[in-house]
Amino acid sequence: MPRTNGGAHAAQLTQIQGGLPLTDEFVDRHLGPSAAEVDQMLSELGFSSLEALIDKAVPPGIRLQQPLQLEEGRSEYELLQELKAIASENQVFRSFIGMGYYGCITPPVIQRNILENPGWYTQYTPYQPEIAQGRLEALLNFQTMVIDLTGMEIANASLLDEGTAAAEAMTMSYGLAKGDEQAFWVSEACHPQTIEVVKTRARALGIEILVGSHQTFAFDQPIFGALLQYPATDGAIYDYQDFVQRAHQAKALVTVAADLLSLTLLKPPGEFGADIVVGSTQRFGVPLGYGGPHAAYFATKDTYKRQIPGRLVGVSKDAQGQPALRLALQTREQHIRRDKATSNICTAQVLLAVMASMYAVYHGPNGLQRIAQRIHHLTVTLAEGLRRLGYQLGSAPYFDTLRVDVAEKRALDIVERASAHQINLRLIDVHTIGVSLDETTSADDLLALFKVFAGDQTPHFTPEELATEAKVEFSDRFARTSTYLTHPVFSQYHSETELLRYIYRLQAKDLSLTTAMIPLGSCTMKLNATAEMIPVTWPEFGQIHPFAPLEQTQGYQTLFQQLEQWLAEITGFAGISLQPNAGSQGEYAGLLVIRQYHEQRGDFHRHICLIPQSAHGTNPASAVMAGMKVVPVACDRDGNIDVADLKAKAEQHQENLAALMVTYPSTHGVFEESIREICAIVHANGGQVYLDGANMNAQVGLCRPGDYGADVCHLNLHKTFCIPHGGGGPGMGPIGVMPHLVPFLPGHAVVPIGSEQGIGAIASAPWGSPSILPISWMYIALMGGTGLTKATQVAILNANYIAKRLEPYYPGLYKGKNGLVAHECILDLRQFKRTADIEVDDIAKRLIDYGFHPPTVSWPVPGTIMVEPTESESKQELDRFCDAMIAIRAEIAEIEAGQVDRQNNLLKNAPHTAAALMTAEWDKPYPREQGAYPTTWTRENKFWPAVARIDNAYGDRNLVCSCLPMDAYSS
Structure with missing residues (x-):
């Protein structure tokens, strides 16, 4: 018999559309508690209905006077059809626009098993590293990839996009400036969107932006930093070494926005003196997506590790002395330093950074170089053909982008003619066109481009003929000679079988919503329905x-x-x-x-x-x-x-x-x-x-x-x-x-x-x-106005239910006027420091043994946890969490009573790993089973933390933020 979520709710949604009753009510799938469970929870809270609860929880002076003016919810099947019709209004042309965005091939093994896999996309930020070792390893691979390709010493775990990364580089340079300089110089050869994002950031900070040519800037005005594009937005590759030296003489830091794939062939910016290197990893297997999401990268010198914005994955050790990963130097971050933070960035682009790192793992250094060489070979072939058609090209070397001077011909005519063939070109100005090739470009694409530039005439040559004459070597002045991606991880997983197993080995180390509730206050880890994800x-x-x-x-x-x-x-x-x-x-x-x-x-x-x-x-x-x-x-x-x-x-x-x-x-x-x-x-x-x-x-x-x-x-x-x-x-x-x-x-x-x-x-x-x-x-x-309102009501119900059940064991810190909370509750754990030497982290790590991701720890109040169950968790899961917290309270009581040692106990030793339990000698004052299997549920559904409790301070004192042989970490 189908489950419903409350009489009034079901009556509203079981409506007639076109004379037919609805058969698929998504609201029932999104909300965790059944109608009977809602009634049970309301009864325990002393309310007769959800409406009565909300009347007491939400101040009457701000309540809506009428329902949301939105349509009622519809079925997944119906809406996927409607959205498919909307999507079909988009025309997928072949785009040769470039400007930092390129077509690429997402390896199907990565698309299906990461991008479309809830075991990866429902994970939370790795603030609890013992249950996040998988994505932390993937992010360490990402950092290593960026460090190797850019020639820099340290890189973060991704930023939002290239423009934002460039703006972060400017503000970091500003913060590091020793003098009173207020000007930041930007090359006119940077991507226009990057220049604008930098200008927006500078305007608010009172920074003057100077835009000009690196070839003519005389350093006759004091600057604290400079931004270069490599290759330039029009494809030109410049030798920036002299400019960088002059900038350093002027005490300015130099940021280079670099195309990461080109660095498999070109001298990396770190080798010609760059202080900061930024860019996008989009073309490493991440779809264009009309602009995002993509993972930007940010690399710099080790000297600036405490100023680098965003998150930084580092290596430390766990309680057993084994190598373990965690977020490093978190005292840099905004939640610690507030108005003195290096950046306000709170979100990385982890899922996309994982995809980009796996793309590098899958292809390896040789595979990436082959992709880059092929693109460059096609570009050289295109250039030769355009010359034969009478076009002038830029004189500088190029990697994948050509600047085509149309002279007396009108560039707009060519762009419009290309559009008629479902091809997008970049209109730089009335006399100039940009053409950027990528991993997806084929010989047929070249032939189509030749016909466009030849006025819809078939040229007298073929791409294959031109390719045999194409010179694809870079001169010593520009060619890369240093090695990269030498760590074994980039050479071990080139077959789909091996990569698939590697992806799932990492996934198994991470607790996601596929495993259990993630009751994080302020973070709202609720259902991400499959029907919502499919169109992505x-x-x-x-x-x-x-x-x-x-x-x-x-x-x-x-x-x-x-x-x-x-x-x-x-x-x-x-x-x-x-x-x-x-x-x-x-x-x-x-x-x-x-x-x-x-x-x-x-x-x-x-x-x-x-x-x-x-x-x-x-x-x-x-x-x-x-x-x-x-x-x-x-x-x-x-x-x-x-x-x-x-x-x-x-x-x-x-x-x-x-x-x-x-x-x-x-x-x-x-x-x-x-x-x-x-x-x-x-x-x-x-x-x-x-x-x-x-x-x-x-x-x-x-x-x-x-x-x-x-x-x-x-x-x-x-x-x-x-x-x-x-x-x-x-x-x-x-x-x-x-x-x-x-x-x-x-x-x-x-x-x-x-x-x-x-x-x-x-x-x-x-x-x-x-x-x-x-x-x-x-x-x-899917939810409609009624369903969205119901979701809010149930979220408030679930939070109040947890607060009520746990109140005898853990006092709630704050409540509203009528003794109720909103959608989350703060539990006060500070007393246990005094009564049992138990810290909030001890309780959090012990929750891992019970199969849960810990709630938000010590925020917004130190020594507390903030719990947000969301509307998507069932009463059964809420009760399992409450039962775990109550059981942990009993374990604390044994310490308080002197029955258990204050330093050698279930909480201080948590989380318990399989490796720790398999040791021949067991020096703990409790059975192994009590540590690992505290409940029947854990015996049947055990999630094992990959490492024991991590020593964060050790990792910060011995900072390692890239892949090294594991014996180097342990030594």
Whole structure:
């Protein structure tokens, strides 16, 4: 008999469409608890219905007065057909546009077993490294690949895109500058989208951007850094060695944005003196996706390891002395350093970095070089043919891109003629065309290009004839002579059988949603339904260049328009920008919009940003990036914003107040009753309210930020709207704004969007990471307005149920006015340090033995855990988690009673690995079985941590961030 989720809910969804009853209610599949389980939980909480619970949990003054004006949910089958029809409006042309984006071949073994595999895409950020060794190894491979190919000493575990990476390089150089220089020099040969992203970042920080030619810049103006493109955006390869030397003499750091594949043939930037190297790994097997998501890379010198932005995977050892991986030097990160952080970046592009690293593992150094040589050979062949047709080409050497001078011929005519053959070329200017080849280019493509440039005439030669004459060697001045990818991992897995086994060996070391609940507060690890994920790899979404003409992307435009309309209705805002490709980018973009609004009104002095002390670390870091000064606001003993302190600070800074950043429900998991008053205070003192939408999943269908006073809000599509976390990325952080801020939303230089008053581009692609937006489109359409509201209600129910069940064992730290929490609860574990020498980490690691990913640890309050069960977990799984926590409390009680040693016990020794249990001698005061199999469930479904507890301090003292032989780690 089919399960339903509540009478009223079922009655609303069992509707008649076209005279036929619905047979497939997705809401029932998305929500974890059954109708009977909902009733049981409500009964234990003392409520007769979900509506009664919500009436007490959510302040009545902000509740929606009518249901969301969205269509009702539809079936997976129906919506996949509808989305396929929308996708078919996109035209997949052969794109030779280049500009950092290339067609590539995703090896099917990687597509099916990583990109389409929930064992990889539902993993969380590896903050619990004992159950994340698989993706940490893949990321270490990524770092090694980048270090080897760039010739640098250290690399991070990926950034959002090439433009963002270049902007991060500029701000890092700025922070390292010894003098008072305020200018950053950028080569005009950089990709135009990169130049714009850098300009946007610089404007807020008061940095002057100088754009010019590296061949003519005389260093007659003080600069703190410079940015070069290698090869240049038009394909030219320049010898930058002299420029780099002159820059260093001027005490400026040099960043090189380099094409990673070309570095298999070209001298790496590290060998001609670069200080920082950035770029994209998109062409390493990651689909174009109309611009993303892709993994950028960032490499630099070891000297700057504490300034490098983003995440860094390093090698340490575990409690048994075995090599183990973890995130290194985390004191650099924004959640620790806040307004003094090196960057606000919170999201890496882990899933895409894993794909790129596996592409390198699969092909190895020889395979990558063969791919690069083939592309270059085709490019040389194309060049010879174009010369025979009478065209002039650039004089500099090239790798995969040609700059074609059409002289008296009109470039636009050629581009239009190419379009008629379903070919996209780059129109550089009225006399110049760019043509970029890639891994997917064939001899037939060359023949088609020759016919386009020959005025639709078949040339008197063939690509095969030209290929025999093509010279494909680079001169000693440019050719690479150093080795790369020499670690065995890049030579062992070239057959599909071996790579498949390697992928699954790594996957087995990682706990994902395929294993158990991941109850992380603030991170919302809920169901990423298969139907939502399927469209991501459709060619109509995946194989489109981000700068393809808009008339070829009408399907995407329809999807964007509908998704923006839905998000506007859900949030109460007038305008939505989909460009921010991470939550941190959404924060940054939202604050820049507020800044631009003030400046357009002549209020250039408004630079104070009020931020509650409980805020996520990205908030103050983003405010500093937006050129604002952070003023903290106190919280009261209940965890709410201290309204009196807010009022005093707002009035104190009335003349200079720019914004308040506030999270709602609060970072402490509570619906603050005073949110309308808080917004009114800020507005009364001339400021704007930025609402951090990290907790929007507690509001959808119940209240809307635009209705209770927020001016701008970012939305984490990777939380509330079901884009999966992918092991720490991708994410999406679009922003919604009120009508007066719409003119200031992000624009883009290459694909004109937005208004002239807009803040400029904050991401390389106009719509951020478009190929994952179908996930959120599917989720909203599948759920419908009623289903989305039901999801919010059940998320609040599940959190309150856990808080209630665990209250006798672990007191809840914060509650709302009526003794309820929102969608997450904070459990106070601080007492156990005093009573049993048990730290919060001990409880977290012991939870791994019970088969769970630990909740969020020591944030936002040290010594606590924050639990968010989401709406997708069943009562059975919630009870299993509660039972585990209660059992751990009993284990602590034995320590408190003196029955167990305070240092040698189940919690201090957790997590228990198979290797530790297989030792001949067992010196623990409890049986092996008690350590490894604390419940019946674990006997039947054991997830073994790959390593024992990791020594983070050792790893930071002995920093290793690339692949070395394992005996080197252990020694």
